[in-house]
Structure formats: C-alpha cells, structure tokens
Amino acid sequence: MLAHPYGAGDTSWFVRERFGMFIHWGLYSLGARHEWLMAREKIPPAVYRQRYFPRFDPDLYDPNLWAAAAAGAGMKYMVVTAKHHEGFCLFDSAHTDYKATNSPAKRDLLRPMLDAFRSHGVRAGCYYSLLDWSHPDFIVDPHIGPYAHLSADERAKLNAGRDQRRYAAYMRNQVRELLTNYGDIDVLWFDFSYPKADGSGKGRADWESDQLIEMVRKLRPDIIVDDRLDIPGVGDIHTPEQFQPRQWYRHGGQKVVWEACQTLCWSWGYDRDDALLDRYRSSDELIRTLIDCVAKGGNLLLNIGPTGRGEIDARALSRLADIGTWMRRHGRSITGCTEAPADIPRPDGCALTWNPETRRLYVHVLSWPYRILHLPGLAGRVEYAQLLHDSSEVLMQGLEQWQERHNENAGIGRDVLSLKMPPNQPKDVIVPVIELFLKE
Numbered sequence: 001m002l003a004h005p006y007g008a009g010d011t012s013w014f015v016r017e018r019f020g021m022f023i024h025w026g027l028y029s030l031g032a033r034h035e036w037l038m039a040r041e042k043i044p045p046a047v048y049r050q051r052y053f054p055r056f057d058p059d060l061y062d063p064n065l066w067a068a069a070a071a072g073a074g075m076k077y078m079v080v081t082a083k084h085h086e087g088f089c090l091f092d093s094a095h096t097d098y099k100a101t102n103s104p105a106k107r108d109l110l111r112p113m114l115d116a117f118r119s120h121g122v123r124a125g126c127y128y129s130l131l132d133w134s135h136p137d138f139i140v141d142p143h144i145g146p147y148a149h150l151s152a153d154e155r156a157k158l159n160a161g162r163d164q165r166r167y168a169a170y171m172r173n174q175v176r177e178l179l180t181n182y183g184d185i186d187v188l189w190f191d192f193s194y195p196k197a198d199g200s201g202k203g204r205a206d207w208e209s210d211q212l213i214e215m216v217r218k219l220r221p222d223i224i225v226d227d228r229l230d231i232p233g234v235g236d237i238h239t240p241e242q243f244q245p246r247q248w249y250r251h252g253g254q255k256v257v258w259e260a261c262q263t264l265c266w267s268w269g270y271d272r273d274d275a276l277l278d279r280y281r282s283s284d285e286l287i288r289t290l291i292d293c294v295a296k297g298g299n300l301l302l303n304i305g306p307t308g309r310g311e312i313d314a315r316a317l318s319r320l321a322d323i324g325t326w327m328r329r330h331g332r333s334i335t336g337c338t339e340a341p342a343d344i345p346r347p348d349g350c351a352l353t354w355n356p357e358t359r360r361l362y363v364h365v366l367s368w369p370y371r372i373l374h375l376p377g378l379a380g381r382v383e384y385a386q387l388l389h390d391s392s393e394v395l396m397q398g399l400e401q402w403q404e405r406h407n408e409n410a411g412i413g414r415d416v417l418s419l420k421m422p423p424n425q426p427k428d429v430i431v432p433v434i435e436l437f438l439k440e
C-alpha cells in the first residue's frame with residue numbers, strides 16, 4: 001500500500017468480505033434507458049427535473065427485500081447512489097430541494113435502506129457523484145453532460161454567474177451530512193474525475209478534493225474511500241470498471257487493494273430494454289467473474305438497478321438467487337480468500353483461491369477435465385481433497401502408477417498432483433470447487 005498524506009482507511013474487513021452490492025437508483029430509473037440519459041439525449045436539467053421529479057413514486061419500495069436479496073446472494077457490503085450525476089438526492093439534505101423528501105416518495109429513501117442492510121449483516125456504503133449536471137454552480141464543460149455539445153460562446157453564457165467554488169462547498173456539506181446523520185458509513189465511493197491538460201475537464205482543483213478528503217478522514221478516519229478524487233496516492237481501493245484485470249491490480253508497480261465494479265446487464269440504472277431483450281449476464285458468467293476477482297486478490301461490487309417503483313426486477317433477482325445458491329455451498333472459497341501462493345501455478349481450465357489462515361487451496365474447475373485433473377506444483381503437498389459442495393472425497397492418483405509411466409511425455413512432471421475426478425461435472429453446481437487441505 002502506498003502511504004498518502006491524508007491517512008488511509010481500514011481495509012482489513014474489505015479484503016476478507018470480497019463481495020458487495022452496488023445499487024444505482026434515482027430519477028433515471030423512470031427514464032429506464034441508462035443513468036446517463038440526461039447527457040446522452042442532451043436534455044436540459046430543468047426539463048429533466050420537470051419530467052421525472054414529480055413522478056418519482058416508489059410505492060413498492062421495501063428495502064428489507066433488497067437487503068435480503070443481497071445477504072442471500074452472499075454479499076457482505078453495499079454501496080448505493082446517494083446522489084448520481086443527475087443531481088437528485090435519495091437522502092434528506094438540508095442543502096438542496098432536489099431530494100426524495102420533495103418527490104412523491106415524500107420520505108428519505110436512503111436511511112431505511114442503510115438500516116435494512118445493516119440489520120441483515122451487510123455493511124453500508126454511499127456512492128456520491130462529483131459530477132452534478134443540475135447544480136446551478138456546476139461549471140458547464142465541453143466534455144461531459146447535457147450541454148457538452150454547445151459552442152464555447154453558448155457555454156460561456158450558461159456559465160455566467162456559476163461558481164465552482166460554491167459547488168465544491170455544497171459537496172462538502174452533503175458529504176458531511178452523509179457521514180454524520182446516517183450511522184456508520186463504511187465506504188465512500190466518489191465518482192469521478194476527468195482532468196484535461198488544458199484545464200477544460202474536472203479534477204482535484206474543481207472538486208477541491210484535498211479539502212474533501214481531509215474532512216472525510218476527520219469525520220471517519222477508518223472509512224474506505226475510492227481512487228477517483230484525482231489526488232495521486234489517495235484511494236484505499238482501486239476500482240477497475242467494466243473490465244477484468246489480467247492480474248492482481250497494481251498501482252505504481254505495487255499490488256493494491258482493488259474492487260471491480262460490474263453490471264448485470266448493459267447499464268447501471270434500471271434499463272427496461274436490457275430486461276426485455278434479456279441482455280442480462282448469465283449466473284454462470286457472474287459467478288466466474290466473482291471467482292476471477294478473488295483469484296487475483298480483489299473484490300467484486302456487482303450492480304443492480306431497481307425500478308422506479310422500487311423493485312429489483314425478476315431477472316436480477318434470479319441471478320442473485322443463483323449466486324446465493326452457489327455461495328451458500330462455496331462461500332468458503334471466496335470469503336477470507338485471496339490469490340494462491342506464487343509457487344502454485346494455475347492449472348489448465350481452473351482458477352485458484354487460497355485461504356492463508358486455514359491453509360486451504362480452492363480449485364475452481366471452470367472446464368471439466370477428462371478423468372484426471374492435473375495440478376502442477378502440488379505433488380506431495382496435499383493431505384486431503386474433496387469437492388466442496390457435498391464434501392465428497394476426491395482421490396489422489398498414486399505417484400507410482402501414474403507419473404512413473406506417463407510423466408514427461410505428457411507434460412506431467414514429478415511436481416504434478418493428479419486427482420481422480422468424477423466422470424461428469426456435477427449437474428447442479430454452476431462452478432464446482434475442489435477444496436485441498438495443504439500440509440503444514
């Protein structure tokens with residue numbers, strides 16, 4: 001970990017828990033065609049507000065159901081959009097009238113959510129957008145937002161009277177509210193910076209990121225903050241988005257604490273046509289993604305976009321249920337686990353995770369082998385092997401019968417441990433896992 005001037009959060013729980021739920025919910029859930037619709041369709045913020053704000057009425061919202069779905073899926077923390085780029089706030093902020101309490105919802109939607117998740121044993125975190133396309137002091141820039149396409153002159157007119165300093169103060173005020181009025185917030189997820197060499201983008205100076213992080217650390221020294229404030233070295237977690245790294249994520253050449261954030265379908269906010277077209281990722285893909293994160297020493301923050309009425313749609317629920325079925329039997333290969341030791345090479349068609357405390361190695365069999373599973377680097381190091389989902393013993397092939405005869409010609413050297421696998425992949429297990437108990 002890189003030391004940085006503003007201190008660091010406590011990531012000890014984070015690297016153990018490994019799996020969280022991201023929630024994107026706001027007025028864009030009504031548009032139901034991506035949370036960037038204001039920018040994508042160049043809708044002036046006032047028009048957007050008039051169209052959606054008076055109609056945001058999540059009458060079916062029951063945060064207990066959301067929390068149960070997350071806990072059931074084996075998720076151990078959550079991060080919810082307290083405010084996204086549109087500027088609307090799910091919480092009852094004293095610094096704006098663009099908030100849930102003034103919508104037909106007529107109540108603070110954040111508080112009961114955080115409470116519900118905590119009561120299900122899921123830690124609570126907030127996403128807070130640095131961008132705010134509706135705030136009257138937010139400087140209109142040529143890169144991002146509903147006015148990015150305008151000419152320099154038109155932008156200059158819109159920017160007359162705007163004061164980015166006042167906007168930065170507004171953000172500090174709101175973040176202070178989140179950190180003082182909503183109980184223990186464990187993660188603060190700022191999003192995002194886009195600095196440009198000529199100063200036309202937005203970053204550290206525009207957000208007054210230094211003051212922001214100083215305040216956050218003073219209020220909650222242990223809180224985990226992400227890496228999007230545009231201050232080099234500030235960020236307890238690194239956050240690759242919409243792709244999987246090929247290795248343990250690095251920063252300045254060093255392995256860092258990291259969390260991939262990924263979507264179930266093609267957008268973060270509820271997207272009706274994603275659901276209609278069934279552009280949802282399969283449960284199989286999602287479970288593999290979780291395994292891939294942990295095998296590379298990282299976390300997965302998996303996103304859901306509830307509907308404007310406050311429900312998690314059926315396809316998302318079915319994915320969460322499948323993940324939960326898998327996690328109930330295989331949570332041991334995820335929670336508390338990390339990348340395997342460097343002297344254990346990755347076997348063909350498998351992903352490895354390792355629990356350093358119990359000294360158990362988990363072989364996730366992504367592609368079922370032909371009778372024998374060859375594990376390089378493990379000969380003589382394993383005491384016992386079993387399939388994790390039903391704790392059925394897996395026999396180790398005797399060295400003498402196997403390796404003496406085939407060995408080098410088949411690429412099976414003396415370092416290889418060969419397991420006698422059942423002839424077919426167990427039918428009811430999405431990704432079977434072999435648990436290996438290593439000798440001291």
Ligand code: GLC
Nearest residue numbers: 024035036191192241261268
């Ligand atoms: C991007 C998008 C945003 C989403 C975020 C999640 O930065 O702006 O819509 O909330 O990714 O990581």
